[in-house]
Amino acid sequence: MSHQLNNYIREQVKSFKAYSPGLSIDEIKSRFGLGRVIKMASNENPLGVSPVVQQVLVQNSGLAFRYPGANNPELCRSIADHLGVDSGNIVCGNGSDELIDLLIRMLAVPGRDNIVAFDPCFSIYRLQAGLSGVEFRQARLNHDFSFAWDMLRELVDQNTRVVFLTNPDNPSGYAAPASELQKFASGLPPGCCLVVDEAYIDFAEPRNRYSALSFWQQDSSVAVLRTFSKMHALAGLRLGYAILPAVLADYMRRIRLPFSVNILAEKAGQAALKDNAFTSATLSVITQGRKYLQKELEKLDCRVYPSQANFIMFEPPMEADKVFQELLKRGVIIRPLKSYGFSHLLRVSIGTEEENNILIEYLQDIID
Ligand SMILES: *Cc1c(COP(=O)(O)O)cnc(C)c1O
Numbered sequence: 001m002s003h004q005l006n007n008y009i010r011e012q013v014k015s016f017k018a019y020s021p022g023l024s025i026d027e028i029k030s031r032f033g034l035g036r037v038i039k040m041a042s043n044e045n046p047l048g049v050s051p052v053v054q055q056v057l058v059q060n061s062g063l064a065f066r067y068p069g070a071n072n073p074e075l076c077r078s079i080a081d082h083l084g085v086d087s088g089n090i091v092c093g094n095g096s097d098e099l100i101d102l103l104i105r106m107l108a109v110p111g112r113d114n115i116v117a118f119d120p121c122f123s124i125y126r127l128q129a130g131l132s133g134v135e136f137r138q139a140r141l142n143h144d145f146s147f148a149w150d151m152l153r154e155l156v157d158q159n160t161r162v163v164f165l166t167n168p169d170n171p172s173g174y175a176a177p178a179s180e181l182q183k184f185a186s187g188l189p190p191g192c193c194l195v196v197d198e199a200y201i202d203f204a205e206p207r208n209r210y211s212a213l214s215f216w217q218q219d220s221s222v223a224v225l226r227t228f229s230k231m232h233a234l235a236g237l238r239l240g241y242a243i244l245p246a247v248l249a250d251y252m253r254r255i256r257l258p259f260s261v262n263i264l265a266e267k268a269g270q271a272a273l274k275d276n277a278f279t280s281a282t283l284s285v286i287t288q289g290r291k292y293l294q295k296e297l298e299k300l301d302c303r304v305y306p307s308q309a310n311f312i313m314f315e316p317p318m319e320a321d322k323v324f325q326e327l328l329k330r331g332v333i334i335r336p337l338k339s340y341g342f343s344h345l346l347r348v349s350i351g352t353e354e355e356n357n358i359l360i361e362y363l364q365d366i367i368d
Contacts, residue, residue: 045233096240145172173307
């Protein structure tokens with residue numbers, strides 16, 4: 001790179017390592033000359049977009065020439081009604097990714113403040129903190145991937161603005177009961193916000209035992225992040241929301257790019273919230289698939305970590321990378337956890353009954 005501006009790019013930008021998403025279906029089709037490829041790598045909903053939501057998208061496609069309402073008031077109201085909170089506590093974003101970025105930029109002063117999370121954690125927390133020039137501290141999870149609360153608390157000081165927590169956690173599927181989160185939150189210094197990322201909370205059984213919304217209060221320093229990407233099968237449309245104390249919500253609405261949630265995502269999100277047939281179908285596919293995969297993987301001598309999410313982390317009885325590559329050749333994409341620092345572990349998203357069967361059949365072949 002020889003352009004003269006190269007010397008003036010911010011240090012945090014130069015050293016930035018871009019997020020690495022799972023492999024795409026088209027990539028693997030062309031690499032191995034396959035007709036069918038099954039993707040079980042990114043925790044997407046195996047049922048695809050609900051027919052009800054598809055119809056709403058088609059019906060509203062003619063609206064795409066309009067700007068969405070600034071800050072999506074109707075969608076915020078629908079979400080608030082759905083959760084039983086005030087709509088002043090809801091902010092929508094272009095995926096929860098955008099909200100993570102906004103929280104960091106709203107609260108943490110570069111060069112002074114810090115952000116705390118577990119190791120491993122969802123990489124967006126670290127990446128966006130780094131881009132903002134904010135120190136990022138991590139506490140190792142326990143060996144079984146349960147939460148090491150004391151280690152996490154030790155990293156918090158008076159300059160800690162945010163503690164990020166994913167519950168149920170990614171990539172392990174572990175979930176801590178809400179009572180533990182509440183106790184941890186109550187021990188944080190004032191000025192430190194606990195952000196609970198509940199991307200997978202809909203798959204936890206029973207949900208209320210785990211969700212931070214069970215103790216969330218308007219005047220607490222707790223924020224909860226939710227997404228339409230997993231349960232509601234809208235990962236490609238980009239829609240997430242935060243439940244926040246009203247003061248934080250107010251500032252966040254002011255600094256957010258006004259139209260980051262597009263008009264079709266607004267309509268689709270409202271329809272998805274009411275689509276009970278789809279959410280119960282999804283829940284049933286995920287909970288049954290989770291039991292099935294857990295049992296079958298164990299039969300294949302895999303060490304399976306208990307999961308409350310729509311994916312399962314496991315250690316195969318042979319080299320994990322070999323298992324990953326052999327599945328790829330056969331047209332099944334799963335997620336190696338090498339980039340998280342666990343080269344012996346794999347993560348697989350729960351698929352349809354048929355997809356789960358195919359996965360197990362191939363694994364029998366590969367492992368035997
Ligand atoms: C999938 C996922 C999300 C969702 O991100 P979106 O930007 O809403 O698609 C958030 N947090 C974690 C930990 C996830 O795994």
